[in-house]
Amino acid sequence: xxxxxxxxxxxxxxxxxxxxxxxxxxxxxxxxxxxxxxxxxxxxxxxxxxxxxxxxxxxxxxxxxxxxxxxxxxxxxxxxxxxxxxxxxxxxxxxxxxxxxxxxxxxxxxxxxx
Amino acid sequence: xxxxxxxxxxxxxxxxxxxxxxxxxxxxxxxxxxxxxxxxxxxxxxxxxxxxxxxxxxxxxxxxxxxxxxxxxxxxxxxxxxxxxxxxxxxxxxxxxxxxxxxxxxxxxxxxxx
Numbered sequence: 001x002x003x004x005x006x007x008x009x010x011x012x013x014x015x016x017x018x019x020x021x022x023x024x025x026x027x028x029x030x031x032x033x034x035x036x037x038x039x040x041x042x043x044x045x046x047x048x049x050x051x052x053x054x055x056x057x058x059x060x061x062x063x064x065x066x067x068x069x070x071x072x073x074x075x076x077x078x079x080x081x082x083x084x085x086x087x088x089x090x091x092x093x094x095x096x097x098x099x100x101x102x103x104x105x106x107x108x109x110x111x112x113x114x
Numbered sequence: 115x116x117x118x119x120x121x122x123x124x125x126x127x128x129x130x131x132x133x134x135x136x137x138x139x140x141x142x143x144x145x146x147x148x149x150x151x152x153x154x155x156x157x158x159x160x161x162x163x164x165x166x167x168x169x170x171x172x173x174x175x176x177x178x179x180x181x182x183x184x185x186x187x188x189x190x191x192x193x194x195x196x197x198x199x200x201x202x203x204x205x206x207x208x209x210x211x212x213x214x215x216x217x218x219x220x221x222x223x224x225x226x227x228x
Contacts, residue, residue: 004157031214042120042203042220043158050214058215090157094214102148103214105157 001026004106006091012112013081021076021109023091031094032074033058033103034066036087043090049074050096081113117141118206120219128227133191135222137204140185144206148216149178149189152201161202162189166209194226 007022025032033048035058045058047066055066063085065077074093078085088110092103119138127133137147145166150158164171164178164187171178177190191198204219 033214033216035218040123040220042118043205043218045215045217048214056215059217092157092214102160102163103216105150105159107155107157 003027004091004093004104006089006106006109008109009107010110010112012114013078014114015082017081018077018079019081021078021089021091021111023074023076023106024072025091025093025104026072027093027095027104028071029093029104030071030096031103032068033092034064034074034076035090035092036060037090037108038087046076046089078111081111083113085111086113087111115140116220117144118204118217118219120202120204120222122222123220124223124225126225126227127194129196130193133189133194133198133224133226135189135191135202135204135224137187137189137219138185139187139206141206141208141217142185143208143210144217145209146207147178147180147187148205148207149176150203150205150218152203152221158203191224194224196226196228199224199226 004025034046035043049055049068091106094103148163149161152158180187201221205216
């Protein structure tokens with residue numbers, strides 16, 4: 001198992017550009033989430049999904065779109081990048097087998113918006 | 115408003131001694147708490163968790179204590195080892211919420227000196 005994979009590892013964007021951060025997992029997990037990590041702010045939940053076709057907003061959803069057409073993939077879209085979206089982005093997945101199931105995180109995507 | 119707070123940005127401890135990391139929360143609907151450990155350039159990894167029906171959970175060198183009346187939890191690492199040097203995040207899940215909807219604290223950087 002590769003676990004949770006994220007691409008790209010690093011990306012530089014100009015203000016106003018769009019891009020998609022890819023996330024995939026091969027553990028057949030139903031639950032997937034996107035977080036951003038900023039200095040002094042910890043990890044903040046952007047969007048999450050409890051299964052294919054089902055997504056919901058987290059703490060900081062503005063400026064980001066998600067969709068979940070398959071169990072394996074959960075892409076995060078930035079439609080018009082802003083410098084405030086400079087951050088490290090983590091994708092996570094977990095199964096539904098238990099109430100207290102833990103999440104497995106990917107290695108992260110470092111995004112710089114100029 | 116930060117629902118999960120880690121007021122100590124950093125902590126330095128001698129190898130072999132006890133490390134105590136603290137976390138406070140404000141949302142009384144939180145019923146499950148987790149600690150994650152994060153090394154640089156990697157995603158967070160699950161360390162230990164505790165349900166609100168317990169006040170202590172142990173796993174080897176790691177013990178988490180929960181004081182519901184004070185809305186406070188702490189992570190004890192005994193004995194501390196240099197490999198424990200990392201950022202530690204406290205996280206919480208709300209009762210009835212999706213188990214992948216976690217609210218994280220801002221993190222504490224632990225440095226264990228040899």
